Amino acid sequence: MRKDSGRHVGAIAARLSLRAPQQRSLEILDRIMEILPPGKESDLAAALAAIRREFPQVSDFGRGFPSLCFALATGVGKTRLMGAFVAYLHLAHGIRNFLVLAPSLTIHDKLIADFTPGTPKYVLPGIQQFSIEPPVIVTGENFAYRVGGARTRHAITVNIFNVAKINSEMRDGRSLRIRSLREEIGESYFDHLAGLDDLVLIMDEAHRYRGSAGVRAIEALKPTLGLELTATPFVEAPRRPVPFANVVFDYPLGRALADGFVKEPAVVTRENFHPAGKSPGEIEEIKLHDAIRLHEGVRVELEVYARENRVGAVKPIVLVIARDTSHAAELMRLIRSPRFFDGRFTNKVIQVDSSVREDEAVERLLKVERADEPTEIVIHVNMLREGWDVNNLYTIVPLRAGNSNTLVWQAIGRGLRLPYGGRTGIAAIDRLNIVAHDRFQEIVEEARRPDSPARLEQLVLAESQLQQSTVTVVSRPRLVDWLGIEPEGSASNAPGGFHEEQAxxxxxxxxxxxxxxxxxxxxxxxxxxxxxxxxxxxxxxxxxxxxxxxxxxxxxxxxxxxxxxxxxxxxxxxxxxxxQETIEIPLILAVPKNEAKWGYRSFRLDLSRFSYEVPTENLWATHLRTGQVDRIGAAAAVIEERLDNCIVDALVAFDDVAYEEHAELLYDLAGQVSRHLLSRMSERDARKVLWLHRHEIARAVHAQMQEHLWQEAHADDDVVVTRGYTALRERTFSKAMDEPVLDFRLPPADKGNMARHLFGGFARCLYAEEKFHSDAERMLAVVLDREALKWFRPAKGQFQLRYRAEGQELDYQPDFVAETGTRTLMIEVKASDRMDDRIVLAKRNAAVHWCRHATGHALKHGGKPWGYLLIPHDAIAENVTIEALARCHMEGRVLRVV
Structure with missing residues (x-):
């Protein structure tokens, strides 16, 4: 059973695309099911003792049945993990009945949607068994007829219930609807659940259930196992928070930040800001103004990213936390007044407080995630509850004193989710801004201690930045303006776009x-x-x-x-x-006739930093950060008999390492590592080191392998040109509102900050505006605008051109495309000291082959040949000609990348 259940773990993790902490949680559940096989009447004390032998941090289940908590930071994916738990328990152990508890009506409704096939966030996609026979969803509203219909041989039932509903029906000892006899099922709903011998209880936001009357009633159901999920595994107490005693896996915010699963929270303050002499109202208004300036910058960056990557638009929002309803009303009047940013936010702010029911408030808040909904500022009063987990909250302005750690992390937690599922590499899009005031700052400083769950970044705004607004510039092909074609949508307060006078x-x-x-x-x-x-x-x-x-x-x-x-x-x-105004870029599909020629050359590992201490019994446990702490007894038993196999097994887990093709090299490298360790310690100790550090050793070896990768592009592909030309794409830039479009013939004063400037004044460019990454690129634009018939800088996605590097297939967009009287050129500018860089050569190989295929197609249909120029930056000057650059830097051969 153990081997079979482990197979299910891997399959489920792959099909549901689980992140590392989600997969680790599933692995731990797999181990728990081995320690505590399903069964209702088990001895609770014996069960706890068995769990503690493997997970010594668990001191108490906290329930009348075995119950274990998985503490995962907000934004990591607790709901998807619930689906993985359900799939695993059913497929590996045959469990068919689940009861999912939700702390509020909003989360209750979301969970129903998430467990329903065909919905956007369905938690069981790709699991074949559930595609054929999806789970039966039973709720407090439909149990009378759904339970009876779910009694088939293979169907599983997911009961989703709101704890608040149980609490309300328990009041004054009145007969509960769920305890009333239901003729449709022949018993009460409660008795039906209590009679199940395989009921598993899943508690969402588990910190909301401690001491609840409804949860005490649930204990009468005697589930076989309880699985708790929360981002805050502690209970608030008068003196200090009391941590849960049943946490079996803890993946705190600090680790989620380090692994890039959530936004980076940053505390924002002004440069040289001193509150002395300013009234509380003045300080609040300063913070609100700073927050809006941050907000507008984020909005532009999101718009640029969406346009460049052709993904859905994301509208950022600001959360203002008020002291009370009166304070919230004052803030509403301020933000709606004409003096606050000239009244731009009059109809873009809402107030949500205790004047409306919590579930209605959260439902209203959920709507602000939509890009077509106008709200950009939300004023909130102490209602930071779970359920409002939008992905477009970017700025938090806490104007009330935080009085508990829970409140602080609830505030931050609401804005941690990433809108595109992962970080983009753009700081403004990957960051959550917290505009701090005095009392909130005290709590933040506490959070920055080394043992805090998260270390917060600091962002200090210079006065010049505060006075500078950013706008989006949509640069369209001049052709569409000349034809009088209006854009489908308008960019925010942006120059560029459609100019009617040009039509x-x-x-x-x-x-x-x-x-x-x-x-x-x-x-x-x-x-x-x-x-x-x-x-x-x-x-x-x-x-x-x-x-x-x-x-x-x-x-x-x-x-x-x-x-x-x-x-x-x-x-x-x-x-x-x-x-006249298009350069023909064919859409080329190259289908290899044979397998790609690439591999790794033999080499000697640099083992100078492979220095590991032999772990003691205690150190062994502390090195495993996954919560699986008592593994020393199993170490000697599970490691491969041959030391080299431990490293080889870890290496073949990389996508670009195939055992059949690289076995000889892999065992050579693994042998180098083994011999290195055996020269410093006994075989028994080497086994311990390899088992404990095998993954990081494999990563280090794999990184060195990349330095010895060779590849040759296909010389005999079957090439299909699906289109002879493609439409030129829009590009989107950001720029400071007050900064003019610069003349591209003149270098800016700050050449080192070239990417911030927008240039214009072109005669032969197919776009009115361009940006450059270096002054060498700007000078090449001067040459092209003087000598080429037409030229432009391609937008992302303009070329369907890919190259291989670091074991992955990546997109490549060259710097320039230019057409002369005799040929069409694809041009790349690189620093002179990077001309032999492995990635630069890989891009060149891909580009040269693309140009060969494009040339064959063009000559067949009366067009011009293509050529690829790879030009060092110091070869570019305004007095050179295109022909001279082509003679010196035309690439016509494919080089082996080593």
Missing amino acids: SFGDDKRAIARLTYETIMGEATVGFGAPLPSLGHLMRPEIRDALISAVASGYRSAGREGPADELAAVVTDTTEFVL
Whole structure:
């Protein structure tokens, strides 16, 4: 049974894409089920003793049945873990009955949705057994008829119940509805549950159930096992919080931060800020102003990220925590007044306090997560309850004194979730801003102690930053402006975008121009029946006639009419614009005929830092950070007989290491590690070190393997060009509102801060605005604008071009694309000391092969050949020519990457 259940753990973790702490929790549950096999009438004291032998930190179940707590930080994924628990217990141990307790109606309703197939956050996706026969969801509203219908041989039942409902029905000892006889099931709902011999109780937000009358009643159900989940595993007490005594796995906020599963909380204060001489009201207003400036910067960064990555828009919100309802009303009046940011937030602020029921308040708060909902500021009064777990809270302004650690972590916890499921690498998007006041700062300082659950980053705002607003600039191809095509959506207070004065067509002809452009680019419902191999085909009479016919048909289907000769003229003019203002980038799909040629070269490991102490009995336990603390007895038994196998097994877990292809190298490297350890300690001690540190040793070896990776791109791929050209994409930039668009011919004063500046004034660029990462790129733009027929910097996703590095397939977008009279060039600018960098060479190999395929397609259809230039930064000057750069830096061969 043990081997089989372990297999289920791996399969469930893979199918549900569990994060490391979720998978570790599942592994611990697997061990618990081995220690405590399912059974209702087990001896509670004996069960506790058995658990303590493996998990000595558990001193008390805290219930009248075996119950263990998994303490996972907010944002790590407790609800998904519930689904994993249910799947494992059913598949590995045949358990069919579960009771999930929710602390509030809002969470109750969310859990029902999450356990329902087809919903956005369904917790059991990809589990084949549940695709065929999904769980039967039974609630306090439908139990009378759902329980009777769930009595099939294989179906599992997930009962989802709200503890508050039990509490209310317990009052004054009145007969409970769940204890009343139900003819539909032949007994009461309560008796039905109590009679189950495999009932597992799952408690969401377990800290809400300690001492609850409803939970004491639940104990009469005598479940076979209780599984508790919470981010705050302690109970508030007058003197200090009392930690749970049944925590079997603790994954605190500090570890979630270090592993990148949540936002990084940052305490925000002003540079050189002194509260002396300022009234409380003045200080509050300063903090609110600072919070809004932070908020607007985050909003721009989110908009840029969404546009560049073509993902859903995220609207950030600000949470203001007021002292009481009167204070909240004062803040509402301030934020709605014309003097607060010129009244921009008058209709974008809501107040949620005790004047409405908690569940109604949380339901209202959940709506602010939607990008199309206008609220950007929420004023809240002491209602930071679980259930409001939105992913777009970015700024918290606590204007009331925190009086408990729970309140502090509830406030921070509400904003920890990441909107895109992981960190983006953009500081503003990955950070949670906490605008601190005096009393809240005291608690934050306490949280920054070395033994705190989280170490908070500090963010100090300079006065210049406070006075600077950031805006989004949407840079569109000049072609679409000239055609008079308006953007689908408008960017926030941004320059760029559609400029009506640039349009070549009036209102009456813009619809024809837009339909013509969309038909050419294959984005309309009408077209030529198949993609054209090149834009040059548009000049053929039969294609031109087909285009005019397709546009006329689409124009009429939209309920419009116009003179045929006028429509034909607009189509012809639009076609000429497209030919003049587009560089043809084919969409290339390369299908390898044979397996890719790549691998790892033999090498000697650098073992100078492989220095490990032999663990003692106690040290062994403290090194395992997963909560599985008593493993020393099992160490000698579970390690492979051959020392090398321990390292090899850990290495083949990496996606880019295949045992069949790399076995000889893997055993060579593992042998080097084993011999290194055996030269310093006994074989018995080496086994302990390898078992304890095998994963980190494998990571260190794998990192060195990457330095000896070689690869050759395919020379004989089957190449399919699915389109001869693609539409140019919008780009999105951010810039300071007051900073003008700079002339690209002139270097800025702060060349070292090039990426912040937006440049314009181009004559031959296909976009009106551009940004550069270095002054060398700016100078190359000067050369291209002088000599190329047309050029641009491609947006993310413009090329379907991938390269291999670090064992992964990654996207590559070159720095420039330029068309001259004789060829089309893909250009990359790199620092001169990085020209032999392994990743730079990998990108070059991919680009050279892409250019070969693009050249073959272009020459076949009357186009220009492609070439790839890899140019060192110090080779670029304004007096060089494109031809000179091409002669010196054209890449025509694929090099082996070592």
